[in-house]
Amino acid sequence: MAEPARLPRLRRARGRDPLGLRRVMADRLLPLLVAAMALLAALALAGAEGAAALAARWQQGAASAVTLQLPAGTPPAGVEAALAALRDLPEVAEARLLDRARLAALLNPWLGEAAPEVPLPVVIEIALHGLPAAPETLAARLEAAAPGATVEAHGVWVARLVALARSLQAVGFATLALVAALAAAVVAVAVRAGIAARRDAIAVLHELGATDGDIAHRFAARAGWLTGLGALLGTAAALPVLALLADLAAPLLGGDSGGWRGDGVARLRAGLAALPWAALVALPALGAALGWTSAQVTVRLWLRRLP
């Protein structure tokens, strides 16, 4: 028997749950299922964000990654003519000569101090306004503007890499949408089971003058709480995995990775710092909103069969 002092509290708790949803929509299975889906969603979300960052970085790099070589011994007048012709092209933001000292420094690891003695080609660095839609066509135009030149068309590969990163991003978002649809379906099934278990109680509430909104709200509040809790657990469980992946992927984004070595705590911190926190923090709230909405729709559709 409950203690007398606790009776009002127990009464209020039961009174707030006239459909007994705490029992029929228990706080174990649904949150666990949603937690597993939230973990997948967090991975997909972080993957999509990472792919977007990679694509942006590669795209940016590609715009300044075109070099053009003139044969060794090209006279200064020929170099100037080539620079002028290149600067006139609309795609070219900047064209500048790589001076001989810097070229020698770049080749030093391979040629050593002998570099200045070796006949070196004239190298022109070209910055483009953006990643060309058709890198092969641009290369041909650059070669035409500077006869005898050879274009190092990194852009072709970078464009393909950017396309790959964009595809990965799209796959990430598609996975996210699929997980969201699955979560909504799981909530709908749980709510339908709850409706089936509490059909008589719903009929009593309906008879007493409860609106569809009243009844749907009771299910939605319970489903929203359980899915929000599940999404929070799943997102929290994903954090260490995401931090490790972020640390491993750091070199691709211009950072440094300790791989499997180094100070574990420091690497974890660095990985955590690189995560898309705004999106991850929003995930539990979005999970709760998804559960609430799915329950509202499911219950309201079912209630339409009542007069």
Next chain:
Amino acid sequence: MVRFSGVGLRYPAPGGDGAVREALRGIGFTLPEGSFHWLLGPSGAGKTSLLRLMQLALRPTEGEIELFGKRVGRLRRAALPRLRRRIGVVHQDFRLLAHLSAFDNVALPLRIAGRTEAALRADVAEILRWVGLADRSEALPAGLSGGEQQRVAIARAVIIRPALLVADEPTGNLDAEQAARVIALLREMHRLGSTVVVASHAMKLVEAYPAPALRLDSGRLVAHG
């Protein structure tokens, strides 16, 4: 107050062969405000169907029902809950929520109407006292006798001071003493101003409490008065 005009009710017969069962046909009557009526007839005559139409748990397939001056057929579905809150219903099988105490079952209509906890406590306690269950307020339905459960159901039906109170065989599962007590409570609600309709085939009880009657047979109203 309550007016039925040419009301009929058909629904698909069990079996799914497309056959239609006619539960009620051409029902017409008017119940004045504050009246008490028995609803009589043999089993299967359509008493429950008629009460379910009256409590807005069903919609007629033909004819017109008017409640509290409103033609129900012309109302949007979203407008019906407000009308239902003016109707109290008592069932033969009580229909209490098994996981709620007597107090919470009785408080349910007030909570649905948006009454705060502080405001509803005194009313629920008073109505439980009125039905003689003040000391059983924390008991679950499974711990109450049939008569006590029916009195909780009546308390739940009348706590909103309903303009219309319908009871479907409210004494069907009770002994004579409990039945008399339940009927006395329903007549008390009539005395307080509610329009009361009680379906019964317990003729001894009906004879003990004389009142106008609606008599149904095979889905038709055969006598009124």
